Amino acid sequence: MYSENMWSKKLKDYVEQASSIARSLGDTKVDTDHLLLALLKDQDSALSKYVSKKGVDVKELYQKLREHINSIDIQLNKAAESEASHLIDLRSKIIQLKSDISNIQTELSEIREAKRRIESELEKARRYDLWGARQLELELRQLNAEEEHLRKELSRVEQNLSTVFDKSAVRDFLENKISIDALVKTALKESHYKDQLKEIGISFDRYQDKVLKRFIGKTPEFGYAKNLEKVFEMAQEKAIKDGRAEVSPGDIVSALLEAKDFIAAKLLDQIIGGKSMD
Incomplete structure (x- = not known):
């Protein structure tokens, strides 16, 4: 479990920006890649500074990742359309x-x-x-x-x-x-896309919402993807372990890098090796 009450004001701002990015893509679940973009958009963020130290141009990286994530989302939408059509056909038969x-x-x-x-x-x-x-x-x-x-x-x-x-x-x-x-x-729950999504690092509930929106015709409740919630938990554990009562953006960046199975860390790993900040 995690508590938003422990988040610093700056962290809340980043999460809000990540939520805006998710909405702009038509997502109802904020995932780790949305937060990744929000952090890189600010050149003074802990992640941007970390990336710069690795010799990577932050603006160029942000633009490339934005385009790549947009492309992934287009593929997600196509898969969701296909799966929703399959479910609608199943419903007719049932x-x-x-x-x-x-x-x-x-x-x-x-x-x-x-x-x-x-x-x-x-x-x-x-x-x-x-x-x-x-x-x-x-x-x-x-x-x-x-x-x-x-x-x-x-x-x-x-x-x-x-x-x-x-x-x-x-x-x-x-x-x-x-x-x-x-x-x-x-x-x-047994979608044949499940393994592919896991390999990419996308939270399954994010994809599930896309399918259900098309199947039921109603937009699911907006919220955080399970993968991102896991990152929140990891960041909070780090803050508590360090004896701090507030979770900082630095804690989130460390958690994003450590969450190797999630899309944010996978993308960073492809570009800069995704090593720990410590």
Whole structure:
């Protein structure tokens, strides 16, 4: 966990600038590359001074990174469009399947009610009408066979859905505990772009928001990406370890450089080696 109350005024300014950069790109999650740009935009920032010491022109670096990040974002948007279209197609298929499921569930409900009625009648018939009891037993066997067939059909549907969606979510869907959209959204958690995003260092929730915006048609809540929140936590831990009550921009820069799996550090590593500030 981290506390924004511990941030210095200058750090808050950088984070606000990073938020503005994210918004300009159409992102609803502020990621480490947005903060990277915000820091490099200020030639007096701890990161800019660090880069200058490495013999890199800060203005030129900022411009190149801005263009590169814009290009990445264009690719993200294309991937999000493709994935959202896939989810919309899935939703259409599930809507039709839901109708079939509802029919099966209705038939099962009717069979259970008929079985309860016959079992009640059978108890009386066995005492007073043996011929009638045999007829009722035959009806009961037929209903049991129909029920078994429908149960197998429902199980087949569940197994098929579970190859695409989370098993527990499928079960909740079949029990009418979650909506069609809630079920379809679980497929996004296993996106085939997930490994590529991880390799680039982009926070998955940033991409997820882009997909959901297109799938649901509603803009997700603006906030910080999980990767950036991890950087905030690392910076705060450094400040506390050093006995300081305030998190400085220098702490954030150190955390950005140390977070090797995230896009900011990966980009810096490609250019200047991304070594620690210490």
